[in-house]
Amino acid sequence: MASSAAATAKPIALPPALIRGGGCCCWTARPVTAGVARLRVSASAASSDVPDFLSSNWLETRKRKPFGPRLNFTAEEAVEYQLESLKYNDQPRQDYGIEVMYRFAGFDPFERSTYFGRHFDLGQFERFRRLFHHSAYRVLLGHKEREILSSLWVEENRFKQRIWVQGARPEEEEIFQFTMVQRVGGSWDGYWLTESLINDGDAFSGIGFFFILEDVIRVAYWQVA
Incomplete structure (x- = not known):
């Protein structure tokens, strides 16, 4: 016309x-x-080709928040949700699971962090993402199975958990240690955030065993005292 x-x-x-x-x-x-x-x-x-209405779920999608720390999560639940996100890392988009891990990370982006065991500058997400694709951590991405080996309450607001993970590749398995800390004060008051995620057996971050030993000695000292 x-x-x-x-x-x-x-x-x-x-x-x-x-x-x-x-x-x-x-x-x-x-x-x-x-x-x-x-x-x-x-x-x-x-x-006349431009619609003059919004989609039926527009308001719902605007209210939906990216998945991350929640005030009602326990330390164990925070670890479980992070691991589940890594298991389905590329859903709904590539490396979405790593994005979830970054939201749970409790480090200061303006300072070097020991999140992976050694001091790294993790202020940019791309650096954080690349370390998860390192041979020491890629087993977590799309892993098939996992099992909790031990859990330790170091303090009232500090929790550690060691987890065995079987990767998607043949004969690929590793043991990782989560250290969760509950923030006190500030905008994250009461939230459980990840202080570190360490591969126990890799030279890249092999000091994880010594961290566990140090915490066990500290707990034993408190019990004696």
Whole structure:
């Protein structure tokens, strides 16, 4: 319809424009050309293609928050949800599970962190993501099975858990240690965040065993005292 209207468009006479000069006023007619008429017709047709309504679930999607720490999560639940996200790492998009891990991470992005056992600058998500694709941590991505080996309450707001993980690749398995800390004060008051995630058997972060030993000695000292 738009093309036929454009084809039959004729010059449209507008009120003549006022021209001043020589102490008098006179009017001259300015016709609208067929090209201008075509532009007006096409603009009208384009505007009719834009929907004037929102989708039925628009409000629901706006309210939906990215998955991350929740005030009602226990330390064990926080670990479980993170591992489950890594198991389905690429759902609903690639490396979404690592994004969840980054939201749970309790380090300061402006300082070097020992999240992976050694000091790394993890302020940028891309650096954090690449370390999960390192051979020491990639077993977590899309893993098949896992089993809790031990859990330890170091303090009231500090929790450790060692987990055996079987990866998706043949004969791929590792043991990891989560250290969860419950924040006190500030905007994250009461939330369980991940202080560190360490591969026990890799030289890249093999100091995890010594951290566990140190915590066991500390707990034993408190019990004796």
